[in-house]
């Protein structure tokens with residue numbers, strides 16, 4: 171199963187604001203036009219599968235709205251201008267037009283078509299470019315440019331027609347989708363995550379229930395997660411931090427069967443509503459990080475986004491990631507700001523009793539919810555450098571246009587013994603011939619780094635590794651897999667060659683026990699070793715042993731390690747290549763976790779990965795590695811339980827050891843520490 175759907179109909183550009191209203195003028199037809207034009211001009215639209223848009227039926231709209239509200243909206247095409255204006259008056263921050271009812275039905279219909287095509291396996295994922303947006307609209311009300319709640323209806327529809335029990339809605343729009351929250355507040359089958367500009371309840375829609383303590387009710391308690399941004403100017407680091415610290419741990423524990431994104435791009439730089447500083451490229455990464463959930467079933471639905479340049483770029487980044495192109499390198503990843511850390515800590519604290527991924531967090535709230543704070547108390551670690559002047563003209567903000575993300579002609583190349591060739595997934599190119607091109611280089615590297623690699627077969631294998639690295643360097647392929655006789659020696663040789671010719675920094679993720687002969691002193695190699703026995707003599711800040719008592723066998727522990735330690739380090743390190751190595755002692759049971767790891771690591775180094783597998787790792791491992799390297803979603807791990815407490819302790823010890831060196835590790839200080847300031 172593959173393919174990406176793009177659902178769009180230019181009919182949805184045919185309504186607009188007919189009177190003067192400074193609040194609503196930003197929601198204009200051009201938003202959709204520029205987004206679609208950008209997808210066309212970058213050649214992305216034609217790579218997607220397109221489907222004609224249908225109107226939603228009344229029955230479908232009634233899944234989330236009342237009969238009275240539907241009947242009222244249904245009359246709007248027949249109203250005069252004055253009548254439209256006064257109809258509009260009963261709602262907040264929204265406008266009506268004679269054609270908006272038609273467009274609102276198409277927006278819901280487009281979203282449902284996306285869900286149908288993903289759920290029936292006609293495509294793997296997709297995006298619906300729609301207007302009007304949906305996430306603010308409520309059972310009985312239009313609100314915030316929204317008429318019908320496209321994504322809420324989609325979730326209810328998916329539950330009903332596909333019998334789903336777990337749906338994740340990720341709302342990265344800069345406004346709180348209160349309409350979605352209200353719809354699923356008591357429903358544990360729909361997990362809603364929203365981050366939003368909040369500024370202690372002073373930013374629209376200024377609701378107390380948007381704060382971090384709005385966490386769902388009754389059976390739905392814990393299934394609503396609000397992450398309020400109390401400052402503007404949030405960056406890529408803050409967004410990544412929120413995903414790694416809050417959303418992804420919960421999402422992996424929840425194990426959704428379908429992921430829906432309320433994709434508003436008013437959270438990107440240049441937006442007149444959001445005033446945030448995250449670059450369009452971040453949406454490529456946020457998308458990527460969600461693509462290994464729910465077996466890749468991901469539906470992205472447009473919400474806000476009002477800077478036309480930033481919007482179009484962000485839409486392109488998102489769709490290009492859905493299509494599987496390599497993600498761009500994020501530069502400048504480091505510490506989240508004080509305010510972001512505080513919000514994250516508060517969310518973790520209130521959700522501790524609902525999600526075992528937060529069990530280990532030993533802190534309680536660092537600040538009261540906004541409703542309980544006194545108005546004067548705004549000296550919450552006031553860091554004026556981060557507080558942007560709100561009168562800044564967002565139109566004047568400039569940023570670099572995202573670089574093209576070319577995909578090599580062949581994504582994955584593999585060198586495996588003949589008897590395993592048949593295990594390689596379709597599309598994975600097999601490099602059959604032993605390359606003679608690199609014999610001199612191979613001998614040199616062996617003499618310098620692997621003196622005891624004496625036999626002829628090993629030298630030939632080393633030549634193959636070098637030739638794969640050269641193909642990566644020449645951009646003929648994106649990644650490769652080689653089965654090797656001695657993974658320790660080969661990692662060392664591969665890293666040496668890569669540093670000499672391919673990039674400045676290499677991330678090595680080594681799964682297995684033993685001492686890896688790698689020099690990590692100069693900061694050019696970051697070695698993260700997932701093992702079950704503590705390796706000896708670890709001194710360097712660039713060697714991070716992650717000691718898990720059951721190795722890869724306990725998925726909850728591995729995911730915690732990957733999200734809480736490996737990925738923060740990796741994103742901040744910013745490698746040009748990832749060398750992923752599987753030592754001996756792996757078993758068939760490790761395959762799903764290894765696949766997830768391989769998929770997640772594709773977000774680093776523009777997807778350039780060299781996977782070195784110990785020769786006897788088994789055909790399932792070979793095949794699964796090939797699948798993940800090709801960009802197919804890793805199979806989901808099932809709902810996760812609590813990570814083992816000894817593993818949590820080991821992770822915490824590493825975090826303590828490393829946190830002064832790595833900004834993105836910054837986390838949950840102890841309560842006493844934070845009260846001391």
Ligand code: X5A
Pocket residue numbers: 193263303304305306314315316343345374434436473474475
């Ligand atoms: C979908 C969306 C924003 C409404 C802002 C009203 N709505 N001030 O981004």
Ligand code: ZN
Pocket residue numbers: 343344345434436473474475
């Ligand atoms: Zn918005």
